[in-house]
Amino acid sequence: MKSVKQHITAFAELGDYLSQIDSENTLYSPLMEIVHQSKHRNGWFTEENCLSALKNWGKALNENALNQWVSPYEFAENGNKNIGLILAGNIPLVGFHDVLSVLLCGHNATIKLSSTDPYLIPFLYKQLISIDSIFEGRLQFTENRLENFDAVIATGSNNTARYFDYYFAKVPNIIRKNRNGVAVLDGNETKEQLQGLANDILQYYGLGCRSIAKVYLPRDYDINLIFGALYPYANLMDSAKYANNYDYNKAVFLMSEFDLLDNGFMLLRESDSFGSPVACLHYSYYDDLTSLQKILKDQADDIQCISSALEIENAIPLGEAQSPSLWNYADGVDPINFLLGL
Numbered sequence: 001m002k003s004v005k006q007h008i009t010a011f012a013e014l015g016d017y018l019s020q021i022d023s024e025n026t027l028y029s030p031l032m033e034i035v036h037q038s039k040h041r042n043g044w045f046t047e048e049n050c051l052s053a054l055k056n057w058g059k060a061l062n063e064n065a066l067n068q069w070v071s072p073y074e075f076a077e078n079g080n081k082n083i084g085l086i087l088a089g090n091i092p093l094v095g096f097h098d099v100l101s102v103l104l105c106g107h108n109a110t111i112k113l114s115s116t117d118p119y120l121i122p123f124l125y126k127q128l129i130s131i132d133s134i135f136e137g138r139l140q141f142t143e144n145r146l147e148n149f150d151a152v153i154a155t156g157s158n159n160t161a162r163y164f165d166y167y168f169a170k171v172p173n174i175i176r177k178n179r180n181g182v183a184v185l186d187g188n189e190t191k192e193q194l195q196g197l198a199n200d201i202l203q204y205y206g207l208g209c210r211s212i213a214k215v216y217l218p219r220d221y222d223i224n225l226i227f228g229a230l231y232p233y234a235n236l237m238d239s240a241k242y243a244n245n246y247d248y249n250k251a252v253f254l255m256s257e258f259d260l261l262d263n264g265f266m267l268l269r270e271s272d273s274f275g276s277p278v279a280c281l282h283y284s285y286y287d288d289l290t291s292l293q294k295i296l297k298d299q300a301d302d303i304q305c306i307s308s309a310l311e312i313e314n315a316i317p318l319g320e321a322q323s324p325s326l327w328n329y330a331d332g333v334d335p336i337n338f339l340l341g342l
Contacts (some may be wrong), residue, residue, distance in 0.1 A: 003134070004075045007104050008066045010132040015061025017127065018054050023047075034123045038092065042116045043241045045092055049204050050120070053092035056323045069326040070104070073336055081107045081342050084149035086164070087121070088156065088176075089114025091204040096121055097326070098153050098335060103128075103138060105339040110140045110149060151342050153335060174338055176331050179304035180213040180274040181321050184292065184312055187221050193309050194229035196319020200307050201281060202233045202266075203322045205242055209304045209330065210321045214274050214282040216292055223283075227263045236279075237265045246279035253280075274302045304330070 023032050035050045083102045087095030095114070099121060102109045113121060128135045146152070151172040154164045161177040168175070183197055200212040215226070236242045250267055253260050261268035271282040286292040293312060296303065305328070308315040316328075329335060 011061050012063040013131045015058050019058030034119045037119050050092045081150040083107050083109045084146040084152040085109050085111045086154035089116035091208045101335045108138050179209050181210045181305045183212045183215045184308040193318040198229040200321035213276040216286050219285045249277045
């Protein structure tokens with residue numbers, strides 16, 4: 001459809017803009033001001049993390065990827081629904097995919113932004129309007145309770161999800177809960193792959209739902225390989241928020257008499273849990289890949305992504321957890337099919 005092609009052209013132009021960000025170029029001064037506002041609003045949103053998220057979107061929004069994204073779907077001129085979006089704010093722009101999906105499908109949205117990420121998405125929406133006026137009036141932002149919606153996509157914690165399930169039960173909805181990334185190693189990873197794993201673990205301070213919070217290791221694995229890969233991130237301790245979390249979690253673990261491995265800025269703890277607190281990585285041992293893959297399938301509802309260099313179903317390469325393709329949908333739920341079916 002013409003409108004889909006028009007949307008793709010505009011998204012691709014936004015991608016070009018984001019992929020060439022230069023903080024020294026006056027063309028990007030308005031964006032850098034938004035980045036600085038975000039940093040002052042949320043201590044986890046450093047300039048580096050904001051720019052990383054923006055540039056990842058620049059990479060994702062290229063014309064070839066956009067066309068590949070839309071190719072499986074049959075779009076029709078049946079939009080004009082109002083979609084309520086409740087966005088998370090754990091990492092910069094984490095809800096932007098939902099925004100693009102609503103626009104692509106021809107709907108409008110009323111958006112409740114996270115109080116920790118209130119600036120970046122409205123700025124990018126203004127950029128889209130400047131690229132093509134077709135987007136004018138399609139999005140509304142509110143600080144109040146959502147009203148007058150035909151469907152909802154809401155992202156939050158397991159606790160807030162219970163509230164969402166109740167409040168939005170009478171309308172079509174997608175409700176997302178807590179999930180974490182896991183990695184599977186066998187000891188034959190290259191230095192580059194381990195460096196990619198370290199990025200998967202610690203980019204955005206490990207706060208993303210795709211951040212690797214747990215690794216599975218063979219029983220003879222040398223954990224010093226992980227510590228060595230993590231070492232370039234030692235400067236995370238320069239962040240008071242990160243350092244405070246490291247100190248607090250270390251104290252809690254020691255008082256609880258947990259066995260810990262500690263390199264001075266990251267704690268490794270053997271645990272069955274997928275979720276790990278800031279500055280901590282959980283690990284478990286496995287005896288054979290066949291049994292492990294069954295475990296991963298059985299607990300798929302708690303896993304956002306699997307990173308590995310091994311032949312594991314649905315695994316992505318080490319180092320790519322924080323830069324998913326447009327069709328790597330959160331929680332494995334396809335929002336395009338959902339939106340087109342309204």
